[in-house]
Amino acid sequence: MSVKTLRQAPGPDPVRADTARILRHALTPQDARAALNHARRCLGSYGSVSAPRFLADARMLASGLPLAVRELMDAARLDDRKHAVMITGNVVADGELGPTPAHWREADTEDSRVYGMLLALYATLLGDIVGWATQQAGRLIADVLPTPGDEDKILNSCSSRELVWHTEDAFSPYRAEYVGLSCLRSPDATPTTLSSVRPGLVPQWARDVLRQPRFEILPDNAHSGPDGPGPSAGSSTASPQAFDRLDRLRREPPAVALLDGAPDAPVLRIDRDFVRAREGDAEAAEALAWLVAHLDANLYDLPMRVGDVCFIDNRTSVHGRRPFRARYDGTDRWLKRVNAVCDLRRSRPARSCADDRVIG
Template sequence: MRDDLLGRTPAHWRDPGGEEAALGGFVLMLWAALLGDAIGWTTQQDGHILTDVLPVAGFENGDVSSSSHKELSWHTEDAFSPFRADYVGLYCLRNPDDTPTTLSFADVAALPGRVRETLAQRRFLIRADDAHDMNLASGGDASGEEAVALLVGPAEAAVLRADRDCTEVIPGDDQAREALEVLFAQLDANLYDLRLAQGDLCFVDNRNVVHGRRSFRPRYDGRDRWLRRVNVTVDLRRTRPGRSDSDDRRIG
């Protein structure tokens, strides 16, 4: 990728950028097609399938990807919804300060049996994060109002859903709160940095890995960190209204 042809990092995600940025998005979409189908949200970035991760003035201390001063906490992408992606693709257009993406995972087998059992039950609430305008949600969009399990499936291949800022327990459920604290402590301990350089591409398995971003100081001079992002599902039937996770399956 030629930085001199990339142009300025946009001041807002509504600005698509130049031809080199479009080429980067095209490359990301081609790789995404090897994994499944790209999907978008009517509630996020005007329904764009290919979205942008870049700092936006006024959101420095927010809980969204356009933040900067505040670290973006680890999360399953769109953890609140049963229609969330299986993979999240990231293509780095620019990262002048080498700001890391963060990744973590749950070692389910290392969790105490009682904790695993509790996390596999519908005793948790995950609200939609601020990246979504839920006023735009259609009848098929889940808002995170129903109780869910955080781990689904066998211990050796468990599906994880969690968001450090948006996950809570049903009020009064102390056992669920203790299990959540154990899971969060493990994810915090397992967190590590992935530094994407210009031209680097990665796909995060959204079924068992959480991701975030370290804090940084934006310049707002057209040279700030800029990534292209795409959500990928391996089965479009899973995005249809009425589909739900089998959250009542126990962790083995």
């Protein structure tokens, strides 16, 4: 539909009318139980999502997920305008899940591991899972939960501050195509947020500039931590070279474009807190200001409830999270998170060998 047609259409605001492009499937209770049991069996046989044997078999194992989910993910894979794909109605046995930990380091608990396994299996229907050496100790399944002292920081462990919209790992050419989130707990049903570019509404002048490498995106704090780059900030396993590389990217960020892809299915790369126009480029600064305002205006809530599993398309959409009040009493919001890439080979220069899934 052309912009003109959209503008003339009566009814809802045309800018918002097709804002939320979410593909969804509500599991039947039988499928939900079957999926979790399958994950439980995989965990029993392989021990962990990072076991090389599991990673080698993951695609075959994912074919054991319910047919309706596989159909949804197949359709999602081929949809280049979707913002996210959601599987609702997953079983979360709250009574068997221990208290929400206060730090990601303590969050790979025995009770919660099966949900990470299920998330990894779902993710494998879209791609191959990867982690980052400089983030949460290179874990393939990360945890999103509020941490005392981080309330106001630019980290996913913040709470009173809004987690501002971003492309996941926007600074890196190896960023994943999908960010998967599985909601284990959320007492206030705190929404994740999404925004995207409305192709028909991008002025030609801005599109031309945004498609050129006239911008810089710095590594976000999740790759370093509050004390700046260094092993103390997030990882005990990352090599010093991985932190050196991050340091270099912070000092000399390469020039990148913020928009790419087909004009009617744009690929976006931006992090509101870590992007800037190159020094002295007023036109790039103006185009960036336009894009930021556009994404701000299109931001919408995606409620994440217990049992929701959501895969955000990291090409079409930016995401963030609304603020909430952390209680630190064991009942706080808790999500498992995973990255999935469509072409594992592309990140091989940053991985030590073919079966290493950790980008360093």
